[in-house]
Structures are given as C-alpha cells and as structure tokens.
Amino acid sequence: MAETSRDAILARIRQGLVQSAPLPPRPDFTAPVHPPLNSGDVVVAFAESFQRVGGEFYYCESLSHLAVQLVGFQQRQQVGAPYVWEPKMQELLRAAGVAFRADETNFIAQADLSLTSCEALVARTGSVLVAAATASGRRLSIYPDQHLVLARPSQVVAEIGDALRVVQARYGAQMPSMVSLTTGPSRTADIEKTLVLGAHGPRRLALFLLEDDAENLPE
Numbered sequence: 001m002a003e004t005s006r007d008a009i010l011a012r013i014r015q016g017l018v019q020s021a022p023l024p025p026r027p028d029f030t031a032p033v034h035p036p037l038n039s040g041d042v043v044v045a046f047a048e049s050f051q052r053v054g055g056e057f058y059y060c061e062s063l064s065h066l067a068v069q070l071v072g073f074q075q076r077q078q079v080g081a082p083y084v085w086e087p088k089m090q091e092l093l094r095a096a097g098v099a100f101r102a103d104e105t106n107f108i109a110q111a112d113l114s115l116t117s118c119e120a121l122v123a124r125t126g127s128v129l130v131a132a133a134t135a136s137g138r139r140l141s142i143y144p145d146q147h148l149v150l151a152r153p154s155q156v157v158a159e160i161g162d163a164l165r166v167v168q169a170r171y172g173a174q175m176p177s178m179v180s181l182t183t184g185p186s187r188t189a190d191i192e193k194t195l196v197l198g199a200h201g202p203r204r205l206a207l208f209l210l211e212d213d214a215e216n217l218p219e
Contacts, residue, residue, distance in 0.1 A: 049126030
C-alpha cells in the first residue's frame with residue numbers, strides 16, 4: 001500500500017518524539033547581567049545617567065560653592081528656603097551659611113522645597129536611594145514639589161545591588177521601614193500617553209554632589 005502524505009507526516013512526528021531535543025546552554029549565573037558602564041569613572045557615569053532621566057546635577061567642590069549653587073537654584077525656581085530635618089545636615093548648612101527651615105511650621109501649605117541626604121547613588125540607572133531611617137522620614141523625599149539631595153562622590157556605586165548592600169551593611173537587622181529607589185522626577189503617562197510631572201511625588205529632583213574632603217555629611 002502506497003504511503004500517503006498523512007502517513008509521512010505522522011512518521012516524522014513519531015521520529016521526532018523519539019529523539020530528545022537538545023538542552024539549551026546552561027547560563028553563567030556568575031556573569032554580569034549588564035555590560036560595562038560607558039565611563040570607567042562611576043561618578044561621571046552617575047552624573048550622565050542622572051541627567052538622562054531628568055535629574056538636575058550640581059557639582060560642589062566646597063561649602064562656599066555649595067552655598068552658591070543652592071542659592072542660585074532657589075532664585076531660578078523662585079522658591080523659599082528648603083525644609084531640612086536632619087540635624088547633621090542642618091549643621092552643614094549653617095557652616096555653609098545657607099538658610100533652611102528646621103521645623104514643620106506650615107509644612108503642608110508651604111512644602112515647595114526639601115533637602116535630604118541619601119543612602120547611595122546608582123551609576124547604572126542614575127537612581128538615588130533614600131531611606132526612612134533618617135530624620136527626614138518619608139515625607140521630605142515625597143511630599144514637597146521639589147526635592148534636593150546632598151551627597152558625596154564616595155556614595156556612588158555601580159549597580160542597584162551594590163546600593164542595597166550598602167543599606168544592609170549600614171542597618172543590619174534594623175532595616176528602615178521604607179527604602180525608595182528614585183529615578184528622576186515623579187512622572188506618568190498613563191492617561192492618553194501624555195507625560196505629567198509630579199504625579200506621585202516631586203516634579204523636580206536635583207542633586208548636589210559635595211566633594212568628600214569638605215565638611216562631613218550626616219552619617
């Protein structure tokens with residue numbers, strides 16, 4: 001009896017089922033997930049990534065330079081003194097001669113600007129890692145219209161995993177109640193694909209990077 005097309009197809013299927021399919025190559029779980037950073041300097045790489053996601057980057061080589069940069073920012077944005085609740089940050093600003101709001105007076109009505117420290121800066125994504133363990137709590141990095149961050153070059157790490165390990169090493173078993181990875185200003189395009197800034201947090205994020213050999217940042 002002549003073999004039909006149906007018989008030929010079924011025969012190939014049976015033959016294929018008998019032969020086991022080759023296994024895919026085993027991935028190398030020790031290999032880096034991402035390619036190397038564009039810049040060999042993680043600080044430069046962070047600055048580039050941070051600005052690419054919409055952040056404003058200001059380099060400060062001294063306390064006097066920090067004061068000039070902060071006052072210039074306030075004048076351009078036409079905002080008052082920032083709310084600053086971290087004691088060591090307040091000491092630093094006093095040394096720099098920068099005015100700030102140390103209490104919560106009229107915070108809800110006038111919280112247009114805040115200044116906080118951070119846990120780490122991620123070069124890969126341009127993200128700022130903040131935690132609720134400081135005196136700034138959760139509010140100062142989320143509620144004000146504009147959020148300023150003061151950090152040091154030594155706080156820059158390459159990857160998100162590195163930043164999380166910094167937090168783990170610092171707090172151990174007493175982890176903060178909230179850790180937030182902020183990548184650029186708050187924004188959304190959920191409604192009709194129209195980009196809206198400040199939808200879920202500050203609409204402007206600016207980072208002031210103060211050299212490590214200036215006065216110490218809050219620990």
